[in-house]
Amino acid sequence: MTEIMDGCLFCVRTDHIVVETEHVFISLDDAPIVEGHVIVCPRLHYPSMADVPAEVARDADRLLDNLIEAYQRIYGPTVIYEHGRTGQCLRRNPDERICHHSHLHMMPLATDLPGSVELSQYADFTSLAELAELAGDVEGYILAGSSLSTRRYFPVTRPLGPHYLRTLASTLAGVPDRADWEAHLFTPESKRLQSQAAEKLAAFAADLTGTTTAV
Numbered sequence: 124m125t126e127i128m129d130g131c132l133f134c135v136r137t138d139h140i141v142v143e144t145e146h147v148f149i150s151l152d153d154a155p156i157v158e159g160h161v162i163v164c165p166r167l168h169y170p171s172m173a174d175v176p177a178e179v180a181r182d183a184d185r186l187l188d189n190l191i192e193a194y195q196r197i198y199g200p201t202v203i204y205e206h207g208r209t210g211q212c213l214r215r216n217p218d219e220r221i222c223h224h225s226h227l228h229m230m231p232l233a234t235d236l237p238g239s240v241e242l243s244q245y246a247d248f249t250s251l252a253e254l255a256e257l258a259g260d261v262e263g264y265i266l267a268g269s270s271l272s273t274r275r276y277f278p279v280t281r282p283l284g285p286h287y288l289r290t291l292a293s294t295l296a297g298v299p300d301r302a303d304w305e306a307h308l309f310t311p312e313s314k315r316l317q318s319q320a321a322e323k324l325a326a327f328a329a330d331l332t333g334t335t336t337a338v
Contacts, residue, residue: 138150139153139321141161141190141321145182146165146167147166147179147186148164149163149164150164152230154304154305154307154309154310155307155317156296156298156301157298158231158320159197159323160230160316161190162227162229163183163229164227165179169224171225172205173207173208173257177252177255180254183227187227196327197323197324198231199233200271201231202232202268202269203266203268204228204265204266204292205228205265205266206265207258207263207266208261228289232296233271234269235272236288236291236295238272239291240265240275240291242265249274262279263278263279265279289302
């Protein structure tokens with residue numbers, strides 16, 4: 124899909140934006156695992172990062188690389204992850220398990236997240252622009268990366284548990300109770316982490332896009 128969808132959280136996202144461009148925006152996560160947890164989203168409605176057009180992937184790559192560089196100065200090493208086409212992201216009702224709008228997570232975390240994924244098939248990659256070719260027409264994939272190690276694409280051929288990568292990241296961060304994003308959404312602790320991150324990232328918005336955007 125390449126349009127704005129009624130009722131989609133990410134299509135209508137206007138709050139907690141860190142930086143934005145013509146094709147992509149970066150927003151503070153509403154249920155952060157750690158301070159500095161953000162989501163990278165295309166403006167238009169695509170089911171995964173493997174489904175975005177080349178120009179959107181390039182824009183996302185540029186923003187993500189700039190953000191990782193800024194985070195190295197603010198927080199240190201980082202990880203990224205996406206639940207691709209696995210259908211474990213945003214639900215509209217309890218019976219639906221579909222990713223409605225592509226969003227990639229990034230957060231400060233000094234660990235080898237891809238090395239913790241318990242899937243034997245994978246391919247290392249360097250840029251989001253490579254995902255379309257890697258994913259092809261497979262029904263499901265996940266990706267995980269670390270600035271300390273590598274980025275890996277994993278085709279998914281069997282069911283994974285809910286919040287699979289978030290659970291891994293939460294456990295590695297030492298806060299396993301934050302694995303369920305719905306339970307952590309808009310809590311006082313989540314709002315505190317968002318506020319602290321917003322204050323620190325505001326000074327780096329110009330470095331990310333060349334134009335300062337309020338958070």
